[in-house]
Amino acid sequence: AQKVTQAQTEISVVEKEDVTLDCVYETRDTTYYLFWYKQPPSGELVFLIRRNSFDEQNEISGRYSWNFQKSTSSFNFTITASQVVDSAVYFCALSEANNQGGKLIFGQGTELSVKP
Amino acid sequence: DAEITQSPRHKITETGRQVTLACHQTWNHNNMFWYRQDLGHGLRLIHYSYGVQDTNKGEVSDGYSVSRSNTEDLPLTLESAASSQTSVYFCASSELVGAHEQFFGPGTRLTVL
Numbered sequence: 001a002q003k004v005t006q007a008q009t010e011i012s013v014v015e016k017e018d019v020t021l022d023c024v025y026e027t028r029d030t031t032y033y034l035f036w037y038k039q040p041p042s043g044e045l046v047f048l049i050r051r052n053s054f055d056e057q058n059e060i061s062g063r064y065s066w067n068f069q070k071s072t073s074s075f076n077f078t079i080t081a082s083q084v085v086d087s088a089v090y091f092c093a094l095s096e097a098n099n100q101g102g103k104l105i106f107g108q109g110t111e112l113s114v115k116p
Numbered sequence: 117d118a119e120i121t122q123s124p125r126h127k128i129t130e131t132g133r134q135v136t137l138a139c140h141q142t143w144n145h146n147n148m149f150w151y152r153q154d155l156g157h158g159l160r161l162i163h164y165s166y167g168v169q170d171t172n173k174g175e176v177s178d179g180y181s182v183s184r185s186n187t188e189d190l191p192l193t194l195e196s197a198a199s200s201q202t203s204v205y206f207c208a209s210s211e212l213v214g215a216h217e218q219f220f221g222p223g224t225r226l227t228v229l
Contacts, residue, residue, distance in 0.1 A: 004158075006158075035217060037220075043204070043222065043223050044220065044222050044223065045206065045208075045220035045223075047217045047218075047219070050216075050217050091158060091159070103149070103161055103164060103174070104149075104151075104159070104161070104208075104218060105161075106151075106158035106159040106160070107158055108156060108157060108158045109158050
């Protein structure tokens with residue numbers, strides 16, 4: 001069965017600290033896709049990144065980086081030098097390739113609070 | 117610019133009433149989805165559609181229905197609203213294959229009294 005676990009319910013950091021959000025997934029498919037979404041206090045869901053199961057290369061986008069490790073079924077998200085504007089709920093999600101139309105299975109979310 | 121909209125943004129209703137939440141997208145996406153978001157559960161899939169006249173049940177479909185008469189719209193109906201259906205509802209759309217990210221609407225906050 002497919003499942004996404006974000007064990008960290010809440011994280012609080014001080015501005016400029018680095019923070020890593022953990023995501024562990026379960027799937028029987030060999031082809032699948034992993035996503036991160038951000039939900040700021042305004043409530044909308046903002047797409048951050050997509051990774052497919054064949055590409056374990058880490059990704060960096062500005063202060064954001066993602067570490068995908070199939071060996072540990074993890075897709076962790078690191079924010080470097082965090083800022084107050086990073087305060088949000090972050091969701092990790094899984095979509096399986098045999099899942100026509102790409103239904104997303106979400107983790108429970110991690111609420112990140114960045115204090116000035 | 118293409119977008120996905122939901123209406124109303126906020127709704128208060130009473131137990132037993134029928135409620136319909138609208139979702140409209142201009143991405144011309146075949147796939148559309150309805151999720152509900154509850155504290156501690158993340159987002160859970162209610163119903164989804166792969167195209168016109170196609171609808172499918174998701175993880176938490178009891179008490180909900182959808183219909184797809186055109187590409188742009190997927191209204192979600194609560195047949196007889198219950199307090200357990202108080203939640204934030206998100207509509208999303210995506211291109212055909214699973215590799216594509218879903219684009220989400222702004223959400224509808226529904227309160228059932």
